[in-house]
Structure formats: C-alpha cells, structure tokens
Amino acid sequence: MAREDVMKDATAIVGIGQTPFAKRLPESEKALACRAVLQALDDAGISPSEVDGFASYTMEETDEVEVAKAIGAGDVTFFSKVGYGGGGSCATVAHLAAALATGQATVGVAWRSRKRGSGPRPWRNTTAQLPTPAQWTRPFGLLRPADEIGMLTRRYMHEYGATRDHLFNVALACRNRANQNPAAMMYERPLTREMYMTSRWISEPLCLFDNCLETDGALACVLVSADRARDCRRKPVYVHSAAQGLPAQHHGMVNYWCDDPLRGPAWTAAQQLWKHADFTPQDVDVAQIYDAFTALIPLSLEGYGFCGRGEGAAFTEGGALEVGGRLPLNTSGGGLSEAYVHGFNLITEGVRQLRGTSTAQVPDAATCLVTAGEGVPTSALLLRS
Template identity: 35%
Template sequence: MRLPLPALEPESERFWRACREGRLEITRCRACGWYVHPPRPVCPRCQARDVCWEAVSGRATVVSYTVNHQRWMPGMEVPYAIGLVELIEQADLRLTTNIVGCAPDAVTIGMPVRVTFRDVSDEIALPLFEPDPEASRPAPPPRAARPLTPPIRPGSDQHLERRAILSGVGQSQIGRRLFRTDLDLTCEAALAAIADAGLTTRDIDGLACYPGPMGTAAPGFAGPGTPEVQDALGLQLGWHGSGGEGPAQLAPVMLAALAVAAGLCRHALVYRTVTEATAAANTGRLGIGAGSRSVSGFAQWVIPFGAMSAANWLALHAVRHMHEFGTRREHLGEIALTARAHAALNPAAVYREPLTMEDYLRARMVTWPFGLYDCDVPVDGSTAVVVSAADAARDLPHPAVRINAVGSAIRGRPVWDQWEDLTTMAARDAAAQLWARTDLTPADVDTIQLYDGFSWLTLAWIEALGFCKRGEGGPFVEGGRVRLGGPLPLNTWGGQLSGGRLHGFGFLAEAIRQLRGQGGARQVKDCEVAVVAAGGGPIAGCLLLTR
C-alpha cells in the first residue's frame, strides 16, 4: 500500500513541483533574507509580505532521526530511517525526510547529507537525503546552551482561574474493546461527575469537551460533540465550547474556569471521551493519514515519509535529548516501570501485571528509542469533571479542589518538526507561565500527574516544570524518587502507559482524588498541592491544583 502523497495546495504546490523537476526550493523573505518553511505568505521574522521562492543547495546536516519499525499501513517495508535535517543555508531551516543510501542504523546526528529525489507519481517527487561523500563539514556543536525565549510575565494579576474550583469528577467503565458507544460512555461519566459534585443536571449550565467533532480525526479519537451530550442529558446552557486547538487536552477546563469567572455559567461540565480500542479492533491500528490518498497542511510534510504517528515526531525530540544529555533508554524505562507499579494499585487500570526493566528492554521496537512499553495503551472510556464557581465550595459533599494557576503559553514555532530546541517542547513555555502566576514553587508540590503518551514526554515535563535542571530528567527519575513513598510520586493511577489512554483527563481525575484523600492504596500522604500537565511537542497546558 502506497503512503498518502501531498495534496497540491496553493501555498505548497511550488515546493512539490520543483521537487518533481529535481530542484529544492524554499520560500524566502526579500526584505530580511529569512528562509521560511513550511511556506507562509508573510515572513514570521519581520512580517514583510514580500516572500518569494528560491532554490537552495540541497545540502544539510542530520539534527535528529528515528528508525521506524512499526507498520503503520499494511504492506509497509520496515525498518526505515526518518530524519530531521537542517539545510546549510540557515540554522533551524529544517525538513522531515527519509535518510537513504545507508543502513537505517548507520544514521547519526551530525551526518552531512544531500538531497536526492524519488518520483512517486506523475506530479510528486519526494526530497530524500543521502550521505554526502563530498562534505567536509564538522558535526554541529551541541545546542544545550543555546539561548531560550525571554522569561514569561504573568500577564495579569487578576488570576481569574482562582474564581473557579473543581467540584466533581466521574469516570465511565474503562477498558479495552468495550464496544460501547462514545455517547453512552460520556453520559455515564457525566452523570457520575454531576452526582459527585452534589448537583443534578438542572444545575449544569456550562458544557465543554476536547476536541469535539473532527472530520480528520482517527476513528474513536474525537468523542461526541457538545450538542449530542446536551441533548442526551437535557441540559439548559448559558455557555458551551469545544475544539482541538489550544493548550492541549486541558484547554476546555481552562476555558470553563474562565467562563465561570466571567459569570457566563456557574457549573460547567467538561469531558473527554475515547473509543480508540474498539476502533482499532474494527479497523486495525493505523498511522495518521492511513487510508487517505493525499494529505494537506502539516501532514503533507511528514506523512509521505512514513512519519505517521506522534511516536515518530516525538522520537526526534527524544533522540536529540539523548544525544545532548546522555539520556538512556533505562531512564525512559523507569517511567514505564513506575507507571506499571502504580497501576497495580488501581483496580481500573488496564495493565496491572508486574513489569521489569528486562521486560521493557526486550519488548519490540516501535520507533527508536520508543519500544512497546514507551507507548500508551488505547482504551475506551470517558472522564468528566465539573468546574464550579468558587463560592460553591461551601455546599460540596467533598473538599474543594482549587485552581491556583494555569499554564497555556507557547513561544516557539507551533509546528511539530520546526520547534527550535528539540530537547524541549511547548511544555517549557506553559510551565514558565504557570509558575509566574503563583507564589508556590516546585518544592511545594506533593504529586505530579504528567502526560505520558510516550515515556519521554514525562521526562520533558519534569524538566520544564523545574523539578530538576534541564537535561537531568533521566537521572532524576532513578532510585524511586517518583514512586509512591518517594518525595514526588508520579502518575499514581498508572498513567496512560498502564492505566490507559484517557487523553489527559485521567491525570486530572487522579489529581482531584489525591487532593481529596481518595487515592486508596495509592494515596500520597498529606497531599495538598498537585501539578497536572498534558500535551506534547508544540501543544501543552498545565494546572496547579491545591486542596
């Protein structure tokens, strides 16, 4: 089966036409000389609109890579090397591509490469890169010390998020291949959350979800939209919203808090529902774009090269982090083992059997350095929370969970393969904003519930949130530091690696229960402050919650 090919869209057609003619062309600003990729009609550096196409040398350096072993589509030949190359014309001028002309395992960071073109249709040729025997360029220096964006200011001293609380939490049945509808699961979780808050459906006047209906979403990903849920529950709303854009999966919680603070509603129901396990049973687990003949937008720059999953995109970050800081697979393994140890204490977790480091290292490879246990587990399930006005705390049947601060900032380029520093993510900016909006510090935190769609994401969040220095996330998680009984218990419900991919909301549900003292066998002692974080790559959001 052939990989989907780029759609010839107005802004990118020139790029693909030039490749078909054996040239590599990139848009460039005539005013300041800055190269811009992917192509944009305006220069992001100086905002000039005088942007033109210009041929470049086609010589580059590998800044990161991953060797993919997963067959994202039937008939794919694996393994193959996905590379992120930096063209010699400009620092950070990058393309996602395949490295050919050498064994996949022979690819290294710093390898000089040159473009070669492979015809894949009458209209499209893909720019691939091969080792450049004529190059005499030395490997690029490590970039760990490169300057980061300026510090983030609080923006406002009003702290509107503190006018809202998390008053209720509920979850549906969670499991593999439940073969229940997403609306059925959502209603189960929603009614549980409403009852947990001591409310009825008549009290709910706000509604939000992530991401809402998405025509391009993989089967089982999007969940039901707010109109379906409003109708099913008979809600009368003063505010509603949803959407896949924003500070990751926690975006609707932040929006609901702001709606409550603005007086648009008093009790907002927020939910996230997935049925990806059932969908995979029906269609097979395919990569993004599988089954399509063409792809557009960001996907056209990665999917045709077999980078069909966030696993591939984030592996490029992980490999660069390993290169610069000496992070090892055993460090990633500690994240997976911690998740499994905590899942053993959670009756709702999907994987509870013991996992050893030997098991972890022997598991099949997905895309280097991510093996099977570095990747979260698709499940069916729904999680719902109720966001209420702060003055409702006095009427709750449980202790109120307060929103002390939120982080939603993004300062780098919001493109997966164009993030300026691959050893970080947008987590860097969201975390900086979070701490700028509070007097609390990382030392005050009792538990961290951090996104682990892939193990490396958790290390990146630990560093971004300041629990250790940049580059020291690997050693930080060693020695039981992030296990129950240690100083900073991580993902005490088992995370998405063992508890199941509830897509960010499982972490929020666990933080609420820990702060209430409802963690059962996995309860963190004297838990008063929790951080919840979700998202990866250029998508990130975080919450600082208190009892």
C-alpha cells in the same frame, strides 16, 4: 483587576466521574460520555438541569449539543472546544474556570470520551494526515506520533546521555501505581526490567512499554465557583493556576527544524502557570504529567522547572517518581498503565490525590501539577486542596 486575581482559587472541581476502561466497550462514545458526566454530577450532588457550561476537545466525537440534550441540561451559556488532542486536556478545565470566574456560567462540565481501543487506527491513512507540517514528514516515514517522538527521543539521548534505563524508570513508576489501582487496565500486571528491555520495538528507541495504552472509556469533571464549592457533596479541589502554551514557530511533534527542538510547549505553559501561582515547583506534592510516551516525562520535568536543562533523565533515578520519592508521578498509572483517554484521567487522579482518596495516596498531598501533552500545543493546571 489583574487576571491572576480573577482566576486564582476562584473555582473548584467538585465532581469527577469515569466509566470502566477496557480494550473494547460495547457502548457508543456518546453513551460513555453521558455516563461519565452524570456520574461526575452525582459525585458533586448537582442536578444536570443546572449545567450551563461545557468544554471538550476538538477531537471529541460527541458535541455539547448531544450531551446537553441527553443528560437534561438547562440553557447553556458557555461552550468551548480545545485543539491538539492530548494537549487540550487541562485547557478544558481552564476554559471553564475562566467562564465561571467571569460570570459566563455557573456549573461547568468538561469531558472526554474515546473508543480508541476498539475504534479505527487513524495513523494508517497517510493521505488524510497531510496538512502542514505533516506534508513534509508523513511521506518520508514518520507516520505515527510514536515515530515523531522516537526521533525526538533519539535527539535527547544524544544530547544529554539519557538511556533506556531512564525511560524504564518512567514506565515502571506508572506500572507500579497501576498495580495498586483496580480501575487500571494494567492492574495486577507487574512490569520488570527484563520484560521492558526485551519487548518489541514500536519506533526505535521506543519499545512497547514506552507507548501509552489504546483504550475505550470516558471521564468528566464538574466545576463551580469557590463559594458554591463549599456546599457541595465532596471536598473541593481549587484551580489555583492554569495555562496554555504554544511557542513561537512551533510545528507540533515534528518540531525538528526549530532552533531548539528539545524546548517544547511545556516551557511556554510553565512560564504562564508559575507566573500566576503562589507556589513553585518545589511546593508540588504530587504530579500527573502527560505520558503518551515515556520520553515526554524527562522533557516535561525540565520544562516545568523540577530540574535543569538536560537533567530530566537523571531526575528519574533512585525511585524519584515513586510514592515517597522526590516527585510522586501519575499515581493512578497514567496513560502508560491506567488508560489513555487523551490525558483526562490525569485530571481526575489529581482531584483524588487532593481529596485523599487515591489508590496510591501521597500523604498530606495539598498541591498537584497536572499537565497535558508535551510536543503539541499544551496546557497545565495547578490544583490545591
């Protein structure tokens, strides 16, 4: 049986959960993780004792052993971890979908818990950040992801004429949606062009509003087989296609010595994603595209086939990313304006859109693209109702 026949629409997300998002939350990452997982299971109407599959990030501080014990899971027959920070978000769901489709588990839980808002700043200790290729960049001033993406952004602006107004279009679309979302950290905090253009630099050409939030919080989702999903408490959201992407000779966000540094992992993941899908980019009703930095959106729009090479910046014009536009984007506010929990909130918002319960609902949304971090080895999901 072909791989696409095994995976396509064989599993569904039937439960989602999240804690509040804030700059500082009092609970531990473990407690937040368990709260999100238990909420997702309750949303699905499934007992914790039925969970036999787990997937999380390699950067997740709370491992599956601790979560399984704390929530009261039964025997666990599948568990995996995905690397590359925000690049792993969609892959956690993809791993569970594969495990369920091949009989390695029956109820899978994926989650991410993070105290980045109140926790330590990992980029301050440069000596701890020196594996290849960072040994060639950190000592010379590229200390943080913002610095690395800042260089990439400047190259993109030089090559294709992108401007700060194009980046503002992205920031504004995300903020407008957060203004509709009571759970968002930027709820009822509007953004204007003047605020954007006069804000402080973080790493030129990236200003304050080009960078994601620093957030405490946790999210989780529950997957089961398509057959079981029909009997769960909530409307199922099917995993139609899933992919990961690591291009040849890739070196992460400092991919400057590659022959084509502006052709990132999104292109590789997209080829796999669309290869195994019945849909095309033109069939996508709403997208949740990873937005740790505004500049990643034009790059991802090109990589996933919504426009041609070099056209991603222009795609953002004319309200294209707003509800009612060409491609409504990050409808909960995304990492820029809802919360930054390594992209997991993009997955849960995709589920809400296809359930019809988003605070910025796209009318009759039936297909949703969710992507993980561009610039690092990445992953993506195509969800359908």
